[in-house]
Amino acid sequence: MPxxxxxxxxxxxxxxxxSPDQIQAxxxxxxxxxxxxxxxxxxxxxxxxxxxxxxxxxxxxxxPKVIDGPYAExxxxxxxxxxxxxxxxxxxxxxxxxxxxxxxxxxxxxxVEPT
Amino acid sequence: MAADSITLVEHLFxxxxxxxxxxxxxxxxxxxxAVAEDAVQDALIAALQQWPYRGVxxxxxAWLYQVAKNRALDRLRHVKMAAxxxxxxxxxxPAFNPPAASTLLRDELPPVDDDQLGLLFLSCHPAVAADxxxxxxxxxxxxxxxxxxxxxxxAQESAIAQRLxxxxxxxRAGGAxxxxxxxxxxxxxxxxxxxxxxxxxxEGYAATTGDTLVRDDVAGEAIRLVSLVAAHPATASPAASxxxxxxxxxxxxxxxxxxxxGLLFLLRDQDRSKWDRAAVAAGLRALDRAAAGDRxxxxxxxxxxxxxxxxxxxxxxxDWPRIVALYDDLLALTGSPVVALNRAIAISRVDGPLAGxxxxxxxxxxxxxxxxxxxxxxxxxxxxxxxxxxQAAACYREALTLARSxxxxxxxxARLAHLV
Numbered sequence: 279m280p281x282x283x284x285x286x287x288x289x290x291x292x293x294x295x296x297s298p299d300q301i302q303a304x305x306x307x308x309x310x311x312x313x314x315x316x317x318x319x320x321x322x323x324x325x326x327x328x329x330x331x332x333x334x335x336x337x338x339x340x341x342p343k344v345i346d347g348p349y350a351e352x353x354x355x356x357x358x359x360x361x362x363x364x365x366x367x368x369x370x371x372x373x374x375x376x377x378x379x380x381x382x383x384x385x386x387x388x389x390v391e392p393t
Numbered sequence: 394m395a396a397d398s399i400t401l402v403e404h405l406f407x408x409x410x411x412x413x414x415x416x417x418x419x420x421x422x423x424x425x426x427a428v429a430e431d432a433v434q435d436a437l438i439a440a441l442q443q444w445p446y447r448g449v450x451x452x453x454x455a456w457l458y459q460v461a462k463n464r465a466l467d468r469l470r471h472v473k474m475a476a477x478x479x480x481x482x483x484x485x486x487p488a489f490n491p492p493a494a495s496t497l498l499r500d501e502l503p504p505v506d507d508d509q510l511g512l513l514f515l516s517c518h519p520a521v522a523a524d525x526x527x528x529x530x531x532x533x534x535x536x537x538x539x540x541x542x543x544x545x546x547x548a549q550e551s552a553i554a555q556r557l558x559x560x561x562x563x564x565r566a567g568g569a570x571x572x573x574x575x576x577x578x579x580x581x582x583x584x585x586x587x588x589x590x591x592x593x594x595x596e597g598y599a600a601t602t603g604d605t606l607v608r609d610d611v612a613g614e615a616i617r618l619v620s621l622v623a624a625h626p627a628t629a630s631p632a633a634s635x636x637x638x639x640x641x642x643x644x645x646x647x648x649x650x651x652x653x654x655g656l657l658f659l660l661r662d663q664d665r666s667k668w669d670r671a672a673v674a675a676g677l678r679a680l681d682r683a684a685a686g687d688r689x690x691x692x693x694x695x696x697x698x699x700x701x702x703x704x705x706x707x708x709x710x711x712d713w714p715r716i717v718a719l720y721d722d723l724l725a726l727t728g729s730p731v732v733a734l735n736r737a738i739a740i741s742r743v744d745g746p747l748a749g750x751x752x753x754x755x756x757x758x759x760x761x762x763x764x765x766x767x768x769x770x771x772x773x774x775x776x777x778x779x780x781x782x783x784q785a786a787a788c789y790r791e792a793l794t795l796a797r798s799x800x801x802x803x804x805x806x807a808r809l810a811h812l813v
Contacts, residue, residue, distance in 0.1 A: 292441060295539060296437075296438075296441075297407075297536075297537065298406035298407045298410040298536045299404065299406060299407050299537075300538060301406055301437045301441045302404070302405060305440065305444045305449070306401060308444070308445035309400060309401070309444075309448070312448070313400075324446035324448065325447075326442065326443045326447060329442070357442070358445070379445075
């Protein structure tokens with residue numbers, strides 16, 4: 279089955295005064311979304327990217343320029359990603375419509391070329 | 394790809410936040426309350442950043458505590474370094490004795506209840522202003538957010554935040570210690586804890602207006618905490634059991650509440666089949682335990698009144714003479730005009746509506762009830778029963794001008810409409 283990657287962009291920050299109850303409620307929305315997708319027979323796997331900027335290497339092999347990045351100055355960074363199996367691209371778009379991440383950032387969907 | 398089978402227990406984070414702050418504060422000492430609170434918030438945010446992707450870990454509580462513990466140790470290292478720098482530049486830093494990290498890392502920990510009670514006693518410490526104790530206990534022990542406390546108190550968030558800051562400053566300035574007070578201090582400190590829990594419950598129970606969901610949570614938290622107090626060997630006492638009984642018996646009527654509780658007459662109109670019989674039974678058992686002592690507190694009397702209502706099959710067949718007697722004692726003990734008003738209503742069940750109206754007229758310090766909608770509402774009910782519908786209508790209209798919430802207004806409007 280075709281595989282897709284959902285890249286989840288966000289600002290990497292949350293309001294500072296979220297209460298424990300509010301924090302739990304947000305987590306529960308993600309859990310519920312993943313369970314719903316899984317209940318439809320579509321597997322989802324998630325990976326969190328470590329906080330902080332990464333490094334970008336650019337330039338000649340052996341002595342590239344290494345800078346912090348890539349999005350150190352950008353408003354949104356990739357916080358993590360979901361890998362979804364689905365029949366086709368449109369199905370993933372449909373699945374993503376009620377993904378709670380939309381309240382916190384943007385979702386970029388890419389299809390993995392079959393090997 | 395494993396299915397995300399693990400879901401979270403309702404209010405797990407709230408409960409867990411209180412337990413983690415309690416546990417860390419015990420280990421670090423109350424001077425480092427802020428470190429404990431910040432470390433716990435760090436842990437919850439870490440879960441928020443990771444669990445949406447990875448799913449909920451097998452043991453969410455252990456995961457959170459592990460992270461909170463590590464963050465607390467990190468933060469303490471920073472405090473320690475900062476303190477070192479201050480003394481190095483000769484500004485006379487206060488003596489700093491970091492707690493041994495090993496106390497945090499021990500595996501055998503005292504029961505969670507001990508920590509919770511220790512934090513509860515700290516929140517209700519005499520160094521904290523009386524009006525801040527409930528908010529502080531909700532924040533620290535209950536894991537409530539500032540916004541939630543503000544909604545329950547119908548206060549501005551900034552006002553609650555300030556109250557909490559001042560309370561914590563007072564704790565530091567007063568050198569208040571975490572944990573159970575010494576045996577010599579226990580009685581007055583326990584009174585202060587019970588009084589705060591009584592206020593906490595009423596904040597939730599007297600849902601005159603506002604967010605009923607969070608208010609029920611606040612009342613539930615008061616019941617949970619007073620249960621801890623009543624069950625712990627160091628704090629178990631007839632007064633604690635009486636307060637627990639009172640809360641359980643009042644809470645048994647929550648499912649039948651139509652809003653605007655507070656007037657005895659509302660009980661008449663409640664659907665008693667909706668009362669929570671399990672809560673009634675637990676309340677009556679607690680009231681039995683409360684009878685062990687020789688000191689009769691206001692909690693005993695109020696619980697006794699609540700018990701009369703709870704066991705009565707109907708408004709008419711309620712044991713009103715017994716309720717009058719309990720109100721007599723309660724009025725003698727508290728002198729409260731609100732108690733006097735409810736006593737007058739109880740007397741009217743025994744001696745008739747005109748007797749009740751006369752007692753209302755003679756309430757001492759009646760002016761304290763000026764602007765209190767339930768006074769004219771009670772008079773209206775009694776005039777109606779006596780057959781003087783014009784007086785009744787006038788009193789309902791007066792009560793309507795004073796009504797504090799939409800449910801109160803609806804109830805009064807319905808009564809007025811029913812009249813004509």
